[in-house]
Amino acid sequence: MKQSALILLFGVSAFSSDFARDVSQSNSLLARVTVYWARGGRGSDGYTRQHKSATGQRLQQGHCAVDPRRIPYGSKVVLPDGTALSAVDTGSAVRNRKAARKSGHTINERNAIVIDKFFETKQQALMWANSNPPFLNVKVVPPNAALVARPNITTSRPIALAPAGGAASSTLASPQNRIASNALIGAATRNPLGRLGR
Numbered sequence: 001m002k003q004s005a006l007i008l009l010f011g012v013s014a015f016s017s018d019f020a021r022d023v024s025q026s027n028s029l030l031a032r033v034t035v036y037w038a039r040g041g042r043g044s045d046g047y048t049r050q051h052k053s054a055t056g057q058r059l060q061q062g063h064c065a066v067d068p069r070r071i072p073y074g075s076k077v078v079l080p081d082g083t084a085l086s087a088v089d090t091g092s093a094v095r096n097r098k099a100a101r102k103s104g105h106t107i108n109e110r111n112a113i114v115i116d117k118f119f120e121t122k123q124q125a126l127m128w129a130n131s132n133p134p135f136l137n138v139k140v141v142p143p144n145a146a147l148v149a150r151p152n153i154t155t156s157r158p159i160a161l162a163p164a165g166g167a168a169s170s171t172l173a174s175p176q177n178r179i180a181s182n183a184l185i186g187a188a189t190r191n192p193l194g195r196l197g198r
Contacts (some may be wrong), residue, residue, distance in 0.1 A: 021146045028043050028137040029112075029137065030112040030113070030138075031077075031137075032134055033116075033136050034115070035116065035117050035126070035128060036065070036091075036114045036118060037118070038075045038119075038120055038121070038124065039121050039122065054088070059118050060120075062084070063089060064115050065087075065090050065094045065097060066113075067097075068090055069096055071087050073143070074088075075140050075142055077115055077138050077140055077141075078138060078139040080136055080188075085117060089116070094114045098114070099114050099134075100112040100135075152194060
């Protein structure tokens with residue numbers, strides 16, 4: 001009996017450390033994504049109708065409910081379509097994973113985490129739920145990690161627009177030379193096809 005309890009304890013601790021490593025490395029996790037809303041029908045409770053979340057933030061589009069023991073508050077849950085949800089709320093059905101246990105067909109689906117996506121109205125929530133699969137692979141980005149590094153698209157060289165009939169056009173007689181000259185300084189010119197070009 002003691003040996004089986006020890007093995008069970010070791011298995012649980014290994015699973016929790018694996019899950020923590022998955023969350024910290026932003027690995028993909030299988031989640032049963034459900035919906036809830038503030039107005040209309042039985043999909044909301046008194047707190048949700050008042051836009052109150054478990055963290056005290058006002059509920060709005062882009063928020064979701066999670067199990068804080070598995071996904072810390074303030075984390076970003078990134079859906080496959082690139083939508084990032086802020087984990088600010090929780091609920092008993094999310095914590096006990098009722099939706100995953102009841103609708104899962106495989107062992108992985110029955111063991112999936114549950115994420116409850118917030119909507120303002122029942123119509124918006126049901127429209128999203130009907131157009132997306134119930135189980136999705138999501139990424140969890142911890143609260144202290146950067147979501148996505150923004151690319152640097154600025155250039156140190158300013159773009160100069162050449163005047164239509166100024167000094168540049170008087171010194172360069174042919175249109176080909178004017179286009180080549182403007183391309184060197186980064187000016188926008190009209191190409192022969194009528195589209196703006198560089």
